[in-house]
Amino acid sequence: MLPLTQDTAARAATGLPEPVRARIEHGAALYEKMPMPDPRGEDWRYVELGMDLDDAALPEAPGAPMPGEGVVAAALGEVAGRALSVDGFTVEASGDGLQALHDAGAAAWEAAGRAGIPADLDRFAAAHHAFGRDGVRVDVPAGTAVGAPYLIEVQAVTPGSLVLPRIVVAAGDGAEAAVVVHYRSPDGVALTAVPHVEVGGGANARVSVTVVQTWGDQTTAISQHHHVAGRDGAVELAETGLGGRFARLHLTVDLDGPGADARVLGLYFGDRQQTLDYRAFVNHNAPNTTSDMFLKGAVGDTARSVFTGLIRIEPAGQKTNAHQTNRNLVLSDGAEAHSVPNLEILANDVRCGHGSAVGPLDAEQRYYLMSRGLDRAAADRLQVKGFFEEVLTRYRHQQLEPPLRQAAMAKYAGIIGGSAT
Amino acid sequence: MSGPALSITGLQAGLGELQILKGVDLEVPFGEVHALMGPNGSGKSTLCHVLMGKPEYHASGSARVGGTDVLGLPVDERARLGLFEAFQYPVEVPGVTLDDLMGEIAQAAGSGDGFGDRMAAAVAELGMDRFLERPVNEGLSGGEKKRSEIFQLMSMAPKVAILDEIDSGLDIDAVREVAAAVEAMRSPALGVLLITHYSRILRYVTPDRVHVMMAGRIVRSGGPELAEELEAKGYDAIAADLGIDLSEPEDDDGADFLAGL
Numbered sequence: 001m002l003p004l005t006q007d008t009a010a011r012a013a014t015g016l017p018e019p020v021r022a023r024i025e026h027g028a029a030l031y032e033k034m035p036m037p038d039p040r041g042e043d044w045r046y047v048e049l050g051m052d053l054d055d056a057a058l059p060e061a062p063g064a065p066m067p068g069e070g071v072v073a074a075a076l077g078e079v080a081g082r083a084l085s086v087d088g089f090t091v092e093a094s095g096d097g098l099q100a101l102h103d104a105g106a107a108a109w110e111a112a113g114r115a116g117i118p119a120d121l122d123r124f125a126a127a128h129h130a131f132g133r134d135g136v137r138v139d140v141p142a143g144t145a146v147g148a149p150y151l152i153e154v155q156a157v158t159p160g161s162l163v164l165p166r167i168v169v170a171a172g173d174g175a176e177a178a179v180v181v182h183y184r185s186p187d188g189v190a191l192t193a194v195p196h197v198e199v200g201g202g203a204n205a206r207v208s209v210t211v212v213q214t215w216g217d218q219t220t221a222i223s224q225h226h227h228v229a230g231r232d233g234a235v236e237l238a239e240t241g242l243g244g245r246f247a248r249l250h251l252t253v254d255l256d257g258p259g260a261d262a263r264v265l266g267l268y269f270g271d272r273q274q275t276l277d278y279r280a281f282v283n284h285n286a287p288n289t290t291s292d293m294f295l296k297g298a299v300g301d302t303a304r305s306v307f308t309g310l311i312r313i314e315p316a317g318q319k320t321n322a323h324q325t326n327r328n329l330v331l332s333d334g335a336e337a338h339s340v341p342n343l344e345i346l347a348n349d350v351r352c353g354h355g356s357a358v359g360p361l362d363a364e365q366r367y368y369l370m371s372r373g374l375d376r377a378a379a380d381r382l383q384v385k386g387f388f389e390e391v392l393t394r395y396r397h398q399q400l401e402p403p404l405r406q407a408a409m410a411k412y413a414g415i416i417g418g419s420a421t
Numbered sequence: 422m423s424g425p426a427l428s429i430t431g432l433q434a435g436l437g438e439l440q441i442l443k444g445v446d447l448e449v450p451f452g453e454v455h456a457l458m459g460p461n462g463s464g465k466s467t468l469c470h471v472l473m474g475k476p477e478y479h480a481s482g483s484a485r486v487g488g489t490d491v492l493g494l495p496v497d498e499r500a501r502l503g504l505f506e507a508f509q510y511p512v513e514v515p516g517v518t519l520d521d522l523m524g525e526i527a528q529a530a531g532s533g534d535g536f537g538d539r540m541a542a543a544v545a546e547l548g549m550d551r552f553l554e555r556p557v558n559e560g561l562s563g564g565e566k567k568r569s570e571i572f573q574l575m576s577m578a579p580k581v582a583i584l585d586e587i588d589s590g591l592d593i594d595a596v597r598e599v600a601a602a603v604e605a606m607r608s609p610a611l612g613v614l615l616i617t618h619y620s621r622i623l624r625y626v627t628p629d630r631v632h633v634m635m636a637g638r639i640v641r642s643g644g645p646e647l648a649e650e651l652e653a654k655g656y657d658a659i660a661a662d663l664g665i666d667l668s669e670p671e672d673d674d675g676a677d678f679l680a681g682l
Contacts, residue, residue: 386516
């Protein structure tokens with residue numbers, strides 16, 4: 001493995017097209033300059049990262065893929081294309097419109113429209129620009145509706161590695177596509193993953209991304225997303241966050257065209273010492289735009305979750321209709337959930353709402369259910385199931401519902417077997 | 422069946438320092454429907470919650486369901502012993518369909534209980550098909566919620582059914598529907614305690630006995646004619662006859678308020 005130095009970045013750039021080399025050099029310079037995130041800064045409030053990027057190293061080749069079919073691949077059924085990324089290297093890519101970045105020319109490295117994660121977002125973003133050298137690109141031509149979803153499975157397997165997969169989805173005017181991303185790494189293997197997901201849609205384009213995050217229990221994952229919708233276009237992100245030691249989703253949505261719509265769905269469940277950290281920024285930059293964020297999470301044992309959501313409505317965003325909802329169940333005394341919805345409204349004719357809740361299971365529901373003969377454990381399990389059902393039933397790919405429900409309820413079973421109050 | 426369905430003796434109960442039930446004695450034999458009437462704050466809802474075992478209440482005395490004292494038992498054990506409470510305000514359970522709930526109830530009841538057959542019959546009788554896939558009590562009208570409670574009651578086939586203000590908030594058609602369901606559930610295996618503030622529902626259900634509760638006690642019991650007397654004279658007159666001051670602060674509203682703290 002290679003240390004995270006300017007020299008490594010330069011070597012990584014060898015043989016890549018000129019614009020990509022420029023991107024790498026810019027990232028490397030920033031990486032060297034930038035400190036690790038300041039835990040006192042607003043962007044990292046409530047969490048303790050507990051790692052230093054300088055301790056990580058860059059794999060020179062992909063490790064062996066994890067054995068067995070992933071739970072998402074098994075449930076998804078027919079796909080329009082499929083890719084497998086291991087340790088940041090795209091080792092398989094097939095399907096119309098889907099290609100590995102290392103195979104493609106310089107054009108494939110270009111951002112999808114305005115979508116792109118700036119290298120100076122934080123040191124993780126800079127590291128991605130400096131050392132990322134592969135990824136998956138999905139191009140959907142104008143006017144094309146792709147029926148089945150693309151499946152991109154992202155694995156990280158090598159101990160101590162920094163894994164930097166990049167996913168770019170570019171949809172032309174009127175194009176429609178769905179992408180499902182599954183993150184996996186083995187339990188017990190300490191490593192860091194910084195995926196970048198960039199989605200750009202033209203006018204009337206509709207792009208949905210469904211993320212299933214089942215990182216292993218020693219993985220630090222800092223996912224950074226940017227989704228951009230054009231005139232009357234729609235972007236959707238549904239994320240299920242289950243794994244990781246520390247797993248963050250930093251999401252920026254830009255509604256650039258009039259009539260653009262964004263939908264963000266989230267289901268997360270933290271147990272043991274996990275930290276699940278959601279930072280969502282939805283920007284209404286044009287009139288008549290709409291957004292709906294709906295995230296529900298649970299924490300047990302000594303896990304911690306954070307949701308901070310900011311809806312920002314620019315002066316141009318008249319007639320915006322924006323909502324965010326974040327509800328959290330705290331299942332153990334030692335667990336904590338933070339929920340911080342924010343609005344920043346610079347236009348004067350908008351509809352905005354937010355709801356936020358953090359609390360234990362509802363005692364009235366428990367009493368009602370127990371009055372029907374359910375014992376306390378069954379009553380509480382049913383309530384937890386119902387809590388997540390409100391998210392799951394909104395998921396686009398209904399075939400993912402059963403395994404995701406099962407995974408969430410398995411986490412709940414683990415907690416009630418342990419320290420729940 | 423031998424012995425009464427429900428037998429309450431010397432029941433005292435309250436919330437924290439607040440004493441609400443001050444010695445209730447009441448017996449509902451199998452096969453009978455009894456009405457428990459009383460003004461707001463007399464302790465009717467408290468009696469329901471204490472019988473079902475709502476955690477925040479403390480209670481002493483005894484309350485036997487089919488001969489077994491349920492005081493001190495967990496809520497679910499009381500349900501499995503044959504006690505059913507139809508809630509005045511059925512609780513919404515987001516994300517859980519009525520069908521999910523019925524499945525869980527069936528599982529809790531155990532196999533060989535005949536639950537499935539009773540449920541199928543109740544679905545047909547009450548027209549519950551269209552409610553099974555909807556979340557429990559969410560977005561239902563007052564009448565639909567009560568119908569859902571009666572549906573669960575009929576499926577569970579309890580020994581004792583306590584219907585807490587089953588007629589509150591219903592229009593006259595819904596009251597008739599509920600009343601018909603109550604008459605239809607009369608059975609030698611069931612005792613019904615119908616709790617109501619108004620005598621309205623008693624035009625459509627003929628109770629075997631009527632009990633009047635005031636200030637935490639049963640102050641009068643009688644036949645169906647007692648409901649008519651109440652209708653004619655009002656609670657105040659009965660209270661005055663008995664020398665009871667109804668302005669006492671111990672009321673259910675206060676209790677609900679405390680329970681919400």
